[in-house]
Amino acid sequence: MKIETLSTFPRMYDSVMGESIMKRAQACGALDFHAYDLRDWTHDRHRTTDDDPYGGGQGLVMKCEPIFEAYDDISASGPAPYTVFLTPCGEPFDQGMATELSSQERLLFICGHYEGIDERVYALADRCISLGDYVLTSGELASMVVIDAVVRLLDGVLGDEGSAIDESFYDGLLEYPQYTRPASYRGMEVPEVLLSGNHAKIAAWRRAQAVERTARLRPDLLKSANITEDERAFLLSLHGDTL
Template sequence: MKIETLSTFPHMYDSVMGESIMKRAQACGALDFHAYDLRDWTHDRHRTTDDDPYGGGQGLVMKCEPIFEAYDDIAAEGPKPYTIFLTPCGEPFDQGLATELSAQERLLFVCGHYEGIDERVYTLADRCISLGDYVLTSGELASMVVIDAVVRLLDGVLGDEGSAIDESFYDGLLEYPQYTRPASYRGMDVPDILRSGNHAAIEKWRREQSLLRTARLRPDLLETANITEDERAFLLSLHGEAF
């Protein structure tokens, strides 16, 4: 997959893309990443990418000309990129959307800054995404979250191909509790079932814990989670109410 970003602070990606899973994804050839500097498409000596908003008001608005010109040049090379804007007006980002984006051949993230982006630029968007009901300083930070969630789904990136399947939200539930050595620490013991060697019993315990954790912490997820009628009955028997 090819992933590109267009922003006024391209070096914000250096540390994230040069470490851990993102570094591995590039090393194994699963990811081709490039961060473009929007200022390369400006034409004044100050390399201006923003201006005062029409109608007045506080803050600055990102100009449309540099973004359109940059897009034209970037899109002209190779297949047309699936273009994403990070904005509070976008659809909520979740694991399902991450999976959908991981099937794309080429992604381009256009990252806003300042008070906002000239509305005309959104005509370039294939998708507008929001991370949640809060405001960040810039779109670069939000795009890093989306990129990480997408790239780790690419074949060969995680190494253990089962890792992504066991994680939270894969089937709509939160992940079960995890433990490692030592078996006992400060009066807290690893559940005996996990040390039993009975893999069928362990899988059953993990599934039940995943159901219970979701019911306790994110009951809203149970409405659309991939669970059976027997599992709903299991939750009902423990909590005395439907989920």
């Protein structure tokens, strides 16, 4: 997959893309990443990417001309990128959306800053995404979260190909509790079933824990979670009509 970003602070990606899973994804050839500097498409000596908003108001608005020009140049080579904007007006981001994006051949993230982007630029959007109901300094930060969630789903990126399946939200549930050595610490014991070596019992315990934990901590997820009728009946016996 090819992932590109267009922003006023491309160096913000250096540390994230040069470490851990993102570094591994590039090393194994699963990811081709490039961060473009929007200022390269400006035409004044100050390399201006923003201006005062029409109608007055606080702050500055990102200009449309350099973004359109950059998009034209970036998309001229290869297949047209699937273009994503990070904005409070976007769809809430979740694991399902990450899976959808991971099937794209080429993604381009256009990142806002300041008080926002000239509304005309959204004509370029294939998708607008919001991470939540809060405000960040810039779209670069939000795009890093989305990129990370997408890239870890690409074939060959994770060392254990089954690990993505076991993670939270894969089937609409939170992940089951995890433990490692020592088996006993400060009076807290690892559940006996995990020490049994019985893989069928362990799998059943983990599934039950994931279902119960989701019902307790994120009951809103159960409406669309992939659970059986028996599991739903079990939860109703525990929580009644609150589900």
